[in-house]
Amino acid sequence: MIRATTPADAWHYPRPELAAKYLQVFDVGLTSARALFAKRRMGKSEFLEQDLIPAARDAGYLTVYLNLWDARSQPAPAFLAALSRALRPTGLGKLAKTLKRPLKSIKASAKVAGMAEGSLEAELGGTEAAATPRLTELIRSFDKPNRRMLLVLDEAQVLAESAHADLAHSLRASLDGRKQNIKVIFAGSSEATLRRMFGRSTEPFYNWAPLEPFELLGEEFVRAMVVKVNRLSRYPLARKDAIAAFEALKRTPEFFRRYLSRYLAYADLGSKAALLDTEAHVFNDANFVSTWHRLLPADRELLRLIISGVTDLFSESSRGRLGVALGLNEAAAKNVPQQSLRRLQDADLVLRMDYGDYRVQDDALAEWLRNQELED
Numbered sequence: 271m272i273r274a275t276t277p278a279d280a281w282h283y284p285r286p287e288l289a290a291k292y293l294q295v296f297d298v299g300l301t302s303a304r305a306l307f308a309k310r311r312m313g314k315s316e317f318l319e320q321d322l323i324p325a326a327r328d329a330g331y332l333t334v335y336l337n338l339w340d341a342r343s344q345p346a347p348a349f350l351a352a353l354s355r356a357l358r359p360t361g362l363g364k365l366a367k368t369l370k371r372p373l374k375s376i377k378a379s380a381k382v383a384g385m386a387e388g389s390l391e392a393e394l395g396g397t398e399a400a401a402t403p404r405l406t407e408l409i410r411s412f413d414k415p416n417r418r419m420l421l422v423l424d425e426a427q428v429l430a431e432s433a434h435a436d437l438a439h440s441l442r443a444s445l446d447g448r449k450q451n452i453k454v455i456f457a458g459s460s461e462a463t464l465r466r467m468f469g470r471s472t473e474p475f476y477n478w479a480p481l482e483p484f485e486l487l488g489e490e491f492v493r494a495m496v497v498k499v500n501r502l503s504r505y506p507l508a509r510k511d512a513i514a515a516f517e518a519l520k521r522t523p524e525f526f527r528r529y530l531s532r533y534l535a536y537a538d539l540g541s542k543a544a545l546l547d548t549e550a551h552v553f554n555d556a557n558f559v560s561t562w563h564r565l566l567p568a569d570r571e572l573l574r575l576i577i578s579g580v581t582d583l584f585s586e587s588s589r590g591r592l593g594v595a596l597g598l599n600e601a602a603a604k605n606v607p608q609q610s611l612r613r614l615q616d617a618d619l620v621l622r623m624d625y626g627d628y629r630v631q632d633d634a635l636a637e638w639l640r641n642q643e644l645e646d
Contacts, residue, residue: 281498281527282320283491289317289325292455296420302449303479305426305456307464309631311524314457314484318422322455331420331453332356339425346401346437353408356419402437409444412451419452421445426456427463430473438474457484460618460631487523492516499530505537515545520633525552558638561619568602571595572610576620576628577639583607583628 295301308314315337323333334356341348412419423429429438445452456479458464467473468481492512499507507530519525525548533544562570571592572583580588589601592610596602611628614620621631630636 279316279320281495281530282316283313283487283494283523285317285321286325288485289321292322293326293329293420296453301480302445302452303454303456305458305464305468305479305481306484307458307461307481308484308486309633310459311522312484313487313523314459315424317484318424318455318457323420323422326420331418333420333422335422335424337424338428342425342428342431344398344401345428345434346398346405349437350401350405350408353405357408357412398434398437402440405437406440406444409441409448409452412448414451417451420455421452422455422457424457425459427458427460427467429475430463430467435474442474442478454479460621462615462621463618486521488521489513489516491523492526495526495530499534503534503537505540507533507537507541511541515541515548518545519548519552520637522552522633525634528552553634553637555638558635561635566610566613567595568592568606568610569614572607572614573619573630573639576630577636581626583611583626 292304295304306314319335323335326333334352336345336349336352338345338348428434429441445454456464456468456475464481467475468477468479470476493509496507496509496512499512512530515529516526519529528551529544529548532547533541536543565573571594575583575588575591582588584604584607586601589604589607592602592606593600596606611620611622615622618631619635621629630639
């Protein structure tokens with residue numbers, strides 16, 4: 271759940287200017303939190319861990335990173351453990367008092383570097399309900415005017431789940447009075463959920479952080495990767511072929527690196543062969559078929575409508591298609607597409623871009639759906 275420091279990644283594309291840009295906003299003092307969104311596989315987590323966190327440490331911040339997706343069933347214990355590690359030994363002493371346990375036993379738990387060696391979450395937090403007040407007290411203990419903390423919450427949309435409402439309310443209350451000391455980066459892959467989390471007045475973090483798109487990697491990243499490849503291969507990779515592959519793979523860094531790996535392994539076969547192999551793996555039917563079979567008939571038909579470019583999902587013709595999918599002899603009622611859209615958004619399959627403008631969130635799934643339409 272909590273990641274230990276990872277070794278240097280030889281294929282990491284450093285973005286120091288972007289890290290400095292994000293930190294500079296905090297230095298100006300106009301805001302204490304930012305919320306960033308980007309779809310999965312776009313390099314967001316890698317940037318946070320390998321660029322932003324080191325830059326913040328160099329700038330004098332105490333840093334805490336937690337990927338809430340890894341701890342989505344019970345985020346509070348994982349959060350408590352991450353914060354305790356960052357604040358030790360003072361944080362552990364504080365916890366020893368609240369837990370009424372000897373500091374020695376707490377330190378013994380804190381020595382673990384990762385989940386393979388033990389669970390600090392289980393030792394210190396226990397259940398979600400037990401961990402939340404301890405976490406709140408630990409945050410409130412960080413009131414030193416000469417110290418700053420950067421709290422990075424990756425996949426922060428987990429906090430919007432109703433099951434974690436108590437944790438979200440406690441965090442908001444604890445962080446509200448410490449904006450000078452504690453700066454927060456919320457990052458997530460579900461734009462729709464993050465917009466609800468920060469834009470709906472009933473949510474704990476309403477208006478607490480401005481939401482903005484994470485700056486994605488582009489051709490400068492491709493050029494840098496081509497240089498690395500050509501240092502290793504006897505068969506130079508042409509920049510134009512790499513850029514074409516990047517575009518074909520929906521400008522997705524994770525997919526592009528897989529393409530590079532395949533090229534290096536079979537460079538004599540050329541770029542096209544590497545791309546075809548990569549597409550066969552990343553646009554694999556197996557995962558999409560499983561997702562497709564879990565959907566209700568109305569949800570499947572609504573996805574088809576979105577993929578085909580239909581903009582009015584509530585029109586008579588759209589509801590007519592939904593009626594056919596449901597085995598009706600008439601157009602479906604207007605609440606059918608409404609409920610279907612809600613289910614698809616909750617499942618992070620569809621994203622609302624604007625009023626009446628919906629998109630399939632995963633480009634790979636969208637491509638698969640288009641191919642299915644062609645086969646029909």
